[in-house]
Amino acid sequence: MDLKTNHAAPVLTDSAPIAQSRLHSSLLHCTTASGAAFSPNLLLTVPRKKAGLLDDVRSSSWLDAMKASSPPPKRVTKEQNNDRTSPDDSGYSNWLLKYPSALASFEQIANFARGKRIALFLDYDGTLSPIVDNPDCAFMSNDMRSAVKIVAKYFPTAIISGRSRDKVYEFVGLTELYYAGSHGMDIVSPVRESAPADHVNSIRSTCKRGKEVNLFQPASEFLPMIDEVFNSLVESTRDIKGAKVENNKFCVSVHYRNVDDKYWDAVARSVDKVIKNYPKLRLTHGRKVLEVRPVIDWDKGKAVTFLLESLGLNNCDDVLPIYIGDDRTDEDAFKVLRERRRGYGILVSSAPKESNAYYSLRDPFEVMEFLKSLVMWKKVKCSIGSEVL
């Protein structure tokens, strides 16, 4: 079962595979041979400790990466509609030829989904909620909550976020969903006797509804280290106005969206100063956020596979996973779906960028419209009873 795509398998021009990015030698080469910046969203790991100049070069490379991965600010409010850009942007229109709108292409998606069970995976920030100045205020609208609640009635739906699982549940507040926090390093999934392959770090637990669930935390051994690093980062960024450090349980985010860009260098140096002492942690870039994560072979793509296994939907020809996300870390999930040739990644972006996704949506408002379209399509199919869905 191959997906039809209107463009050749896109290659991420601004990233490096995790395995490569972990190579200290290549990291060193990138910084010293050319003096050039790391590419914008390159996964950066903590190189072995080197004194003096290397640290300066590294943190200045981070600064370049921070600038490149943080597009110019635009006005954003709680109202998702206001996060929209001009539809006559010619660059965006051209980009849509490569990553067609999932709304405009809905019929094509629906045709492919005919006779299949859709499994839905959703990022949270920038996908269900607008990106806002204060990450603690990234609330989703009531309309979006309703749309997610309804879509979860018809399709197994999971949220996979970089936030802590508790935090994202606090924002969403729906018990109908499955939640994966900390970029998939903290997953609550249904209990299945045979699945998922008895992963280590998988334990039985009880969810908020009192139901028995499977709790999977592949980075549990890092908890004390993450707490320690969180406290150190709070301390090291204390004097940088606007910097905010968020403990996401298995990873730490350093938000700099409210930091004047002339102090971004200070943010980079402060983070470097802390994590250079932790070779088991690595750094990734998001939208105006630096994220410190354990060096483990686990990401949102692996979380999708794990959840599909947990739901008994993995390796089934009649299952169509759809993943909607807006950030660099969502590319791991897009890539898994693309490589498996079994599902669609949908990138949420109002600006052109390379992606492993097949389709695009402009902003959370269009995400909501897409979710509503899925529900409407399912209802129509159910009502005419023309096929097994």
Ligand SMILES: [Mg+2]
């Ligand atoms: Mg996001």
